[in-house]
Amino acid sequence: MSAARPAARSIFSRRLAAAVSGPAPSPLLAAAPSTTRTSSLSSSSTPAAAATAPPTCHQFHSSAQLNARRPRFKNVRAAEMGLVNDKKIVQFTRQKFPRYSFEEMAELEKRYSPEQMESLKAGEFAINPRDLTVQGRLRTDPYRMPYIDDFSDIQPIIDRRPRRQPPPDPMARFMNMDEFTNDLVEWAGKFVTGPVTGNLKKLVDFVPKEYKKVAEGEWPGDVRDRARASFNAYIQAAAARGAKGDGDMAARDSSAGSPTDSDILEYILERSAWNDKGLNANSSLAPALPNKVPGVAGLYKNAIDPDDKGMDDTGIYQDLKRRTGMSVQEIMDITVKVLVRRFVTNQTRLGKVQSTAILVIAGNRNGWLGMGSAKSTEPAVASEKAKLLAIRNMRPIRRYENRTIYGALEEKVSGSVVQLFPRPPGFGLRVPHRIFEMCRAAGIQDLSAKITRSRNPLNTVKAAYEALLNQIDPDELARGRGKKLIDVRKVYYGGAVY
Amino acid sequence: MGINSITNACAHLQNASKARLGLTSLPNNKYNLRLCLALHRAGFISSVTRGGPHPPPADQLLTLEPEPVTNENVATRRLWLGLKYWNNEPVLRNVKPISKPSRLVTASVDELGKVARGFQAGHVKGLNLGECLFVSTDRGVLEVREALERKVGGLVLCRVSG
Incomplete structure (x- = not known):
């Protein structure tokens, strides 16, 4: 309210423009002692105001400062300067936040409906202009928000679309x-x-x-x-x-x-064929059918897809097929490897419940890698779930020349720190065995790795996965610095070094 | 020339970048100015403006005429740096001083060449992808690749990466 208020008034008088372009507001603005620093900043553009401002330490950032910081020098209190006595506050309030004049009210009544006028008046009544003076803060620095809005217009990007029609009738049906x-x-x-x-x-x-x-x-x-x-x-x-x-009717007036x-x-x-009296909707789309159509729900089962060539008669890959858009043959071609298998126990009051937790990685041997973990009392179920999850989670990873990584990477998960280093062509995969499997699934051929600190299997795999996935893009890096990036290996010898 | 102001500047720039500031300032001295200009050449910061204790207006960062330096105002002069952000991430994220007041690290041309190729040389570790090393030489503060072009070594100031 306090922000929109001066803006709304500027419709009639150019007070806001005058306040911005004219001399900076007097230090009265900072009637509360806690905002003294702000006032000295905002008023320092005029020499006279700067002379009266209390000595403060310099502001070394453009962002607004926190009030809680302790100043280096003792402030001269506004009260000691006679700035916060009642008379001054009233004078400032009258000057800065005047009441609407009769002409302004008449002009407002032309623009707003009676209901809006009621709320405007209620808003005016609710806020004491004296509170605005004592507690409010008018920003005059060059970085203030250009915030001028009385919310009378609907802006399609910011505001929600108004719903003028009542909601659709849920009981509507076709007419008999x-x-x-x-x-x-x-x-x-x-x-x-x-x-x-x-x-x-x-x-x-x-x-x-x-x-x-x-x-x-x-x-x-x-x-x-x-x-x-x-x-x-x-x-x-x-x-x-x-x-x-x-x-003769047609001769005169056919209509x-x-x-x-x-x-x-x-x-x-x-003409609507529904019995809802042609109710208009807020959307041009017809209301959707309910999730479970009564009388039809559960009657149909997914038929076996002939495209699968009999490879998925049990239907376990159907969901994956729908999610990834791959065919069953492509899913079967993905390299899947169980990397971590743990036997875990849940102690309940009825006894111990044994289950198996499995971590699986999946990759297409050409730059895509995924990781999935699942747990079940049945090891086979856990392994199946984890494999499907791993295939679902496959993401592209960045590879240099389709054989190694761009730069040295380091990632920490819990106590395990995994370091990966790019290596020249022909170096091979000289890495711990779990990372070796990951590299093979992802299609990385030259790499070396170090696991400093903890060698926990689960955390090392997770850390290596995170490191490979979150590599920075060298092109984006160069673009951020405004540089042009060229790979010299592709320049010398006519680019024939690969 | 003391190295204190450079180590302070390194810490300050990293803090300002973590706080996602758009504009920040350093004390105005020759060493800081040269480092800032080298950072600007390397594309880590968007502008270097000489100003006073208050930030220059946003629209005059590149065109502001600094008021003449006098004995009265010389202590309050600051360098105002525009920090860069790309894809919501700071362009300059890590700034690590290598030479400290307690241990100055110098490097010859050969050593700088090794470092630029990614190998360790003495106290200086090899550069990784996107890292820059700033060296103070008798030709001013240079990025390591600029120093290698001119075949000069010098005092290794700091390592900067995005």
Whole structure:
């Protein structure tokens, strides 16, 4: 509120602009002693104000300083300078936060609805201008936010889209035959105008009074027959009248009394076939079907995909296929290796529950590597779960010349520190065996590694995985520094060193 | 020339980068100025502005005319440095002083050549991907590759990486 307030007022008077472009505000702004430092900064652009400002230490950053820091020199208190007595505060408040004048109120009433005016007045009433003087802080430094908004406009990027229509009716369904007929009659009734024809009569209008409130099925047979006969006669007569009048009617005004082609087209294309009275929606999309359609849920099972060529009859790879977009053959071609197997025990009040925790890596031997871990009481289940997770988690890793890494890497997980070093072509993988398997799965051929400190299997694998995954991009590095990066190995000997 | 101001500058630049500051300042002296210009040449900082105790306006970082240095204001002059960020990460992240007031480390051209190729030489470890080494020579403060171009060695100041 305090931020938007001066902005809203600047609509009428240019006070805000004057406050910014004119001389800096007097040190009165810092009526509270805790903001003395700020005032000395903001007012230092005028020599006179700088002379009166209390001595402070220099600001060596452009960011706003914390109030809690202790100044190097004792501040001259604003009270001692006579700046925070009641008279001065009232004077400053009147000057800086004046009440709306009658002209301003009249102008506001032209712009805002009565409800908005009510809330504006309530807001004005809620905040004491004296509090703004004593507790508020007007920023005048060059880094203040350009914040001018009275929230009257909807900005599509910042604000939520207004939902003007009520939510869709959850019970809506397609109309049945009777509802459809009534809807059609209602639509057609719109076009019949004037005293000559009036609205078309319905079947109900041809039965005696006592049956008018009774449903059609409960009418006695003879009453129904008579009513239908007279209704048909009436309809035919009306149609004949319409046909006879068509010639001269068309000459005068073809649109009067009957729907035009565009009306009919609009009826076909746009009239809602639902029984929700053509309720408009907030979205142009139709409301989605519920998750479980009653009567259909659970009736269908996934058929075996003929594309799999019989490799996945149990369906364990179907979910993976959908997630990754790979075929079952491609999934089977991925190198998967169990690196860590641990037997863990959960002590419950019923006894010990043994399970197996398994860590698996997966790679396509061409720059992609994934890691998955799972736990189950059945070792086979745990291993299967971990393999699927590892394939799901496969990510590309950065390789230099598709054989080694770009620079030395170091990663720490818990107590294990893994260091990886790039090596020249033909060096081979001189690394611990778990990292060797990871390199083979990822397609790295030249590497050396050190595991300093703890050699915990789980943590070393995790650390190596993190290190390989989070390599910096040399191109991005160069772009950040505004440099051009060239690999000299690709320059000398016509680039034929690879 | 004492090396204190350089070690202080290293710590300060690293702190300012961790705090994600846009603009920070160092005491204005010749050593700092030369290091800042070398950092600027290497692309680690975006601007070096000579100013007073208050930050220069954001739109005048490159064009500000410094007020003349006099005996009265010389102690309050600062160097205002614009820090760079790319993809939400600081361009200059680690600044590690190598020479300290308690131990000055010098390197000959041969040693600098080894270091630039990634091998250790004496007290100086080899450079990794994206690392820069700044050396104070009789041609001013130079990045290690600039020093090798000019075939000069000198006092190894600090190691900088993103």
